[in-house]
Amino acid sequence: MNIGFELIRKMLAPWLKEASLMLKLGLAIVITIIALSITAPLLTQYSPIIKVGDALRPPSTKHLMGTNNLGYDMFSRILYGGRTVLTVVVSATLLSMCIGVPLGLISGYYGRIVDRIFSIIMDSMYAFPSLILALAIAAVLGPSMVNAIIAIAVVYIPTYFRMVRGQTLSIKSLLYVEAAKAIGARDLRIIIKHILPNLLPTIIVVFTMNIADAILTEAGLSFLGFSVPPPTPDWGADLRAGHEYLLAGYWWLVAFPGFMIMLLAAGFALVGEGLNDILSLRGAEKR
């Protein structure tokens, strides 16, 4: 019954022993970037939204990543931008998980007409280009951090829904849920005590991979001008601002923000892959 918890314990506790190179590399990247954005005030003396020097200066010892067209320090903007990105992305992913997982559980557990309706809505959304969906929502709601979070969250609900629904269906047919039903357990109890724990490992993997994808969607939204309004530091927005100066050769305005987006997304993707490896290895062993 508690294979779920067991799995998570095995996945996380001795991860140093079991973790693949992928997982270690991914965790190193993710933890470093999180640490950098949390400790930003200690690492840089400059505010990210105040003119602190000449405009468009290349990287130097004074300004590690140069300054932008407004004379803001790019290094500060990168550090603080990490906060923006992580806040938006993690909140959005948590939000869509909190909506997608229950919907998937209900749909998979009860089946029938509820399932039909949910499934067709979710499948339709899933097939729709994610950025365009997020764009439509963000455009209607207007550019702000909360609205960006909502827009991204909506886009990823189907990811959780589909995964949870599928797994619930297969777990439901397993014997022990049948047995629990027979002795008169309530539906909610079965879902929480028997089904959810088995889903947790997969949910964690999907969550991590989802963050990686959401980072790219957030970057896309803000690159197109639909996330946090300026001058809030944000990698995607900085990339857009820097694009105008690219032809003149001010490479540092675009090189660093875009690199950070890639690094963070790759970091979470690596963690997801690594966890998935461990999970499928365990699955294979059990078989």
Added chain:
Amino acid sequence: MAALRTYIIVRTLMTIPIVFTLLTIVFIILRVMPGDPITAMVGMKAPPEYIERLKEEAGLNKPYHVQYVNYILGIIRGDFGRSLIWGKRPVLAEILDHLPATIELTIFGFIVSIIIGLITGTVAGVKCYTKVDTTLRLYSIIAYALFIPWLGMMFQLIFGVYLKILPIGGRIDPGLTVGWNTVTGLYVLDGIITGRYDIVLNALQHLILPSLTLGIVLSGAYTRLVRANMIDVLSQDFIRAARARGLSELKVLRHALKNAFIPILTMMGLQFAILLTGAVLTETTFSWPGMGTFLLERIKYVDYTTIQGTIVFFAIFVSVVNLVVDILYALIDPRIRY
């Protein structure tokens, strides 16, 4: 053969509720959700009379159920409304003006991604669990994590700004198309049809960087798909049997690839949505005059009917492509065909 016909009919009918659901979702997002699009887009500062006028033009001041019925009926008639700005042209006409650019870009981006994906995926599958495989796996993750505008800008920086060997934006040098009538709107194809090889060459030069950008980022997914399917197929009996017939490794690989490709085809419908998302970002980066650039421009000018029409068009487009992919799959796989 009868079975195939039934399959195609059923699959086509299945598309109707999906399109209908998508249209409803778009309606809810654009009209029912809190916040009203016109105000959100024009900004709070605009005078209320102006906002009211825009709403009336877009038909947003009627009750929801009336709006919904009009909206659905319009789409069924193929009437996407008229643009609110400038020439007030029919939205559909404007969309069709910009569609070929997007299609040309996605086709080339797709070709790049599938070529890279097939090569890397096959190598990784054949050499599975070796260092080569791990390296390629890392490649697929990094390719996936690349942010399209960034990769595009790096290409612009290297090939356009420093080396100055490739154009960094647009579809074609404007001077070339003066007095030239397009046939399909796909410049490379039209150039070949009309015998204008200077246009073909120029269009290809403009296509290189955008399609490489789009293709590389999407190739990661194909690397993984091809690898997984290759490993699966290579372990099957008929591969060993093919070797036992004395076939060369190249021929054996051809058998494997063909079989590995079928499951990939089923994924292509979903991949298409990802391709379109990528195209929007690529277009913006390379000032590519396609649907993405068009949509963003109209969002900026609060051309409400055009925004709605474009998003609706995307919804229908994606559903139709999914339908076509599924039918194609049935046509290609003999086990379904007969």
Added chain:
Amino acid sequence: MRKTLLAIENLKVYYHTGRGVVRAVDDVSLAINRREIVGLVGESGSGKSTLGYAIVRLLPPQGKIVSGKIVLDGKNLLKLSLSEMRKVRGKEIGMVFQDPLTSLDPLQKVGDQIVETILEHVNISKKEAYDMAAKALMEVGLPPDRLDSYPHQLSGGQRQRVMIALATVLKPKLIIADEPTTALDVIVQDRIMELLASLKEELNTSIILITHDISLAAERADKIAVMYAGHLYEYAPSDEIISKPLHPYTQGLIQSIPDVFARKEIKEIKGNPPDLVNPPSGCRFHPRCPYAIEKCMRKEPAMIRINENRYVKCWLYA
């Protein structure tokens, strides 16, 4: 012409697995004459398929031929380069597999698969290759219009006929058939075996018939080779082995044949085959052998020649 077509000498094939080294074929020597059907029998896991695949050098990646010789018509196959080996596969040695559905490419018409095989080995036009393929189909009792069928459009028996056509179209000297009828139903089984036997007459080939069913081998094969746990324990003409099995394991196999007419008691061999990572010392059969003596545990018996055609590996006859 030599009488012996294939001579296997002291062949050892090991699988390197996570658990250790699996000695799937251990020091096996076997000679097969021209125009001879040799039945290779033994329980599941005794190394029959491994031996068969080793001959054409198509072992899975973990499997390695450690030592020995495989001499086909005077040339040692283990000494050939990969491209020379490819010329042997399909041309000199044809293979027929257990499951004909999974052994054919599902996406290619069977005719194209036959033609592809022909063109790989002989330099003729596509048209001639098609005619050859059509003839091969007729030889195995299928109408030539079946060339245009996909594997899934055929019945199990028809598919196995196609496999046999593939294996025989280039008139090989040797056919290795690994459980060719196991996946088929009983009536079809018989027809397929009939077909193999008649093709053997026509093409003057030898056949290695791999099967766990000793009665099938007795019915069709000229000689029977009995394998157990990677060793070859007895090799003799079929009638002799059935009427007078020497090795206790062979005796066990024969007693376990269900016989509807004689209504004799069926006796299963007690116990299970050993783990080939850690095979028993001495004779590998001794833990299950009713006649085992102390010596059997200590020392492996050598192959004993009873007469020109009869060999057995057992201390009872030393």
